[in-house]
Amino acid sequence: MATNTNVKATGRPYKRQVRNIIIHRPMQREFSFMLIALFMVASAAIAWIIHQTIRDAAFGGGLQFGKINPFQILSEVSHQVIMRVTLVLIATLMIIGGYGIAFLHRVAGPMFRIRQTLLRLNRGESVPDIKLREGDFFHEMAHDLNVLIKHSRLTQEKLSEMKNGLNEISRSASSDEVRGKVQRLKELVDSIS
DSSP: OOOOOOOOOOOOSSOOOHHHHOSSHHHHHHHHHHHHHHHHHHHHHHHHHHHHHHHHHHTTSSOOTTTSOHHHHHHHHHHHHHHHHHHHHHHHHHHHHHHHHHHHHHHHHHHHHHHHHHHHHHTTOOOOOOOOOTTOSOHHHHHHHHHHHHHHHHHHHHHHHHHHHHHHHHHHOOSHHHHHHHHHHHHHHHHHO
């Protein structure tokens, strides 16, 4: 019995590509650059703190090598470096947290408004145009949805005109056959709206 040893595993039907990772360039670019800038500033601050702490220990800024044991000096320097670096990292995390909340507000706010508008539109309610703030993202999506909302309004107006016209025809129709056909058309128009 011969077996086929050249069996290939089936790949994923959807292969992720770099262009699929970056979905909304302005938003992702701003968030990424801001995080990179914050980490660069934090790294520079940490390097400066380490340098200053070691320089102070070596040249007598509160600690002097000649008066006490070198192990105690290194222990004290290590403690100071850890405390100062920890403070810089805590400040950086607080800034990142604040920026993250403000940034995500510019993303989540428009998404919430768009979702609420779509839910109201789906229920058949009349909805106003979507208006976003100056710094919000997804203005192009809001514009596209506003075009859809205007089209929906025009469709509802035309359906209303059709209902009124069918009502007039039904009132002026002389035969039951015509009234029956008009009634079926009215039901069809009602099912669309």
